[in-house]
Amino acid sequence: MTPTGLEISGGETVLFWVIAPLMVLAALGLLFVKRAVHAAMCLVFVMVSMAILYIAQEAPFLGVVQVVVYTGAVMMLFLFVLMLVGVDASDSLTETIRGQRWIGLLIGIGLAAVLGGVVANAAFPPARGLEGGDPGGVANPQALARVLFGDYVLAMEAVGVLLVTAAVGALVLTHRRRLTPRKTQESVAEARIKALPDGVILTPLPSPGVYARSNAMDTPALGPDGEQVPQSVSRVLRIRGQERPAPHGPAVVVSTSTAREKTGSTRGTTASATTESERDA
Amino acid sequence: MDITNYVVLAAVLFAIGATTVLLRRNAIVVFMGVELMLNATNLAFVTFARLHGDLTGQVLAFFVMVVAAAEVVVGLAIIVTIFRTRRSASVDDVNLLKG
Structure with missing residues (x-):
């Protein structure tokens, strides 16, 4: 398997430069938009664009999973909870910690600067692309499955346990305990007869x-x-x-x-x- | 175009997500910021998988997705429980431990 250099096509370049600014704009919308539902919509846009980028980056399986899991399940769950909590549950504007807004903004910009600096200064090897690196040279989902169920089969099992635990945990957390005994027809009739001397x-x-x-x-x-x-x-x-x-x-x-x-x-x-x-x- | 552009995009998205977590008060929007950060790391994973010609990066991104799904389920259940008892989804109102 000789490492072949990766040629990024012109089409992908155009795709990136069209999608990346839109993604950043939508992500900024998460930061500045007032209502939580609009923020959720911005995040949905970011996630769908992310799926497109995955597919462009030789990860079609992850692109599909991104759409199904994130946009389909996770964001719909977010919208459901927004519906439960109240759509116009807007942010309170009182600051509990003084100057938190500016400090937070400063930290965010600082983080962006640090990450950008690291990426700019890091020496990356010449990109190889997955065509030459595929084990067995098969298409993406099969190759991914080989790695997933070969090297990482134990992690896969652990993830299954984690998912079951999370589902049970969510059930337990949102379970509402009944504080008063259930009113049945029999109990109502008994209460009425008991109140008979009071003129009922x-x-x-x-x-x-x-x-x-x-x-x-x-x-x-x-x-x-x-x-x-x-x-x-x-x-x-x-x-x-x-x-x-x-x-x-x-x-x-x-x-x-x-x-x-x-x-x-x-x-x-x-x-x-x-x-x-x-x-x- | 260089492939590191994807990494720069991931870094920018991660920083925006972190800033969202720091600045927003609505617990659900804060949670969305966490999701954005997870997505940004996934983009970096996929990009590095392509850079090194190694599928392990994609496998790790897959695991991140699964764990994020589990985390969202539990986190949103916690938010719903807090909303039921405190009638608020603002992170500032959960200050019972404040001395």
Whole structure:
């Protein structure tokens, strides 16, 4: 296997000079954009461009994985979490550490300068390209698989364990513990029967009155004794005082019926009214 | 064009990612900065694999991707948990350990 020099084609040069500035711009967008969703979009652009660069750099498998894993899975996960946390969760502008912005900017520029200096001063060997270096000279995915499952098979297994651990960890972390026992139909019924002496009614409330001239929500129904049943009118209307007397039946002033309902259990009052009417008869 | 241009691009992206981590307050955007840094190292790995004619660089980039995916899952779960208890995704609000 003789090392052959690497010729970078004109097409790749054009591709690089078109994509690289756009990538840097999008990455800067991550730094300056206000809303988190726009930052995520900038990052998606950077990652897709990165995949194009991988494919241009003789790594088609990594390019595909980049699109599938990063743009497809990771960034969608980011967007999901943004949706959970609230899309307009914007940055607070108060500085907890004074001058943090300028110090951070300085450190960032310093890091860029150091990295750039190292790259500029390092002596790189002449580029060989993967054509001459491929083990067996086969296409990229197969060659990659040979290295991955040959030299790095143990690391591959460890990565599998890591992925399972991460999945279980995420499940455990986002699991919400139930603080109160679950409300079942049985428990609701038991609670109602237990509250029976306090004037709670077991049955559904009676519906409002339906009459020849009025069947609105605000007219109470008449009981078997001819009394108005105040609880047949919606509680909101009763509190607002918008209840109307039933057109027929004994003239009961609405205000007294509401007062009666306030003082005691209405069921008891209607029951006593029934006994009274029976006694009269 | 020299192949080291790719390395320079990776260095610039890494620096931008690091600055994002330092400057932004929203925990999710900070996390995106970490992802950008990981991507930049991947680009450097792929470039060096091509430079040296050795596929190990690409294999390492693959491993970085897998570990980054696991890290994103756990990190976002932590952010969601913190948001549930503290009602905030800002890194400045998590200061309970401050004396």
